[in-house]
Amino acid sequence: GYGYGYGYGYGWSYGHGYGDADWGGVGGKTRDGGPVSSSSPITASSSQKSGLARWWAKAGKIDKTAIAALGGAALLSYGLISNLFYVSSLLGAMYTACKVHAVSPLVSKPAMQTFVTTYFGLWMIQNFLRPARMGLSVFISPKTDKIVEFFRRFVPGNKKPLAFALTVFCVNVLGTFAYMFGGFFLITAVTGVPIEVGALKSLLAAGKAEVAAKTIL
Numbered sequence: 001g002y003g004y005g006y007g008y009g010y011g012w013s014y015g016h017g018y019g020d021a022d023w024g025g026v027g028g029k030t031r032d033g034g035p036v037s038s039s040s041p042i043t044a045s046s047s048q049k050s051g052l053a054r055w056w057a058k059a060g061k062i063d064k065t066a067i068a069a070l071g072g073a074a075l076l077s078y079g080l081i082s083n084l085f086y087v088s089s090l091l092g093a094m095y096t097a098c099k100v101h102a103v104s105p106l107v108s109k110p111a112m113q114t115f116v117t118t119y120f121g122l123w124m125i126q127n128f129l130r131p132a133r134m135g136l137s138v139f140i141s142p143k144t145d146k147i148v149e150f151f152r153r154f155v156p157g158n159k160k161p162l163a164f165a166l167t168v169f170c171v172n173v174l175g176t177f178a179y180m181f182g183g184f185f186l187i188t189a190v191t192g193v194p195i196e197v198g199a200l201k202s203l204l205a206a207g208k209a210e211v212a213a214k215t216i217l
Helices: 002-015 041-060 064-069 072-101 109-128 130-139 141-152 160-191 197-216
Strands: none
Touching: 072 109, 072 130, 072 141, 072 160, 109 130, 130 141, 141 160
């Protein structure tokens, strides 16, 4: 209930004024109920920018504590969104290294350096997009709760804690690994460079070390 209302509020702030008449966008009505003039593109553009700025400012105030207060569904959503962002950075850095050096960063030092540099750059972009991650986590929490309810039918006694744990395992764990290894397969298919996934642990360690070193500096 609260999680849905919180997320819905962010969705409204984001969608309001973006062109759909049902959401009060261009061609519909303004917040005060009056018609929007189609001959004022500058005003419409300014409204869109201010709406996005307000949404960004609100989303930027959300932290892990606020998400935790919204319940398990919001936490599950946050974990899923974070995994997607970080694995996407990993895949982007892997693709760049393989494309530039035509060899896996797991077997080449120059390719490894390209990987860790690219990963750090993508990590910095993620930090900038943090409000979007937080806001998106809250926004999709009602959908995540429906997934938990789906799994609830398959656990003993229909207990929600068990359903939550099963959802975490299937969506956040198995789903993340499926996305990552699927990405590796696609990178190999596109670049023709085989990826030595057996040494993946060293790759992750190198990426984290680069981020830690640049952050300290």
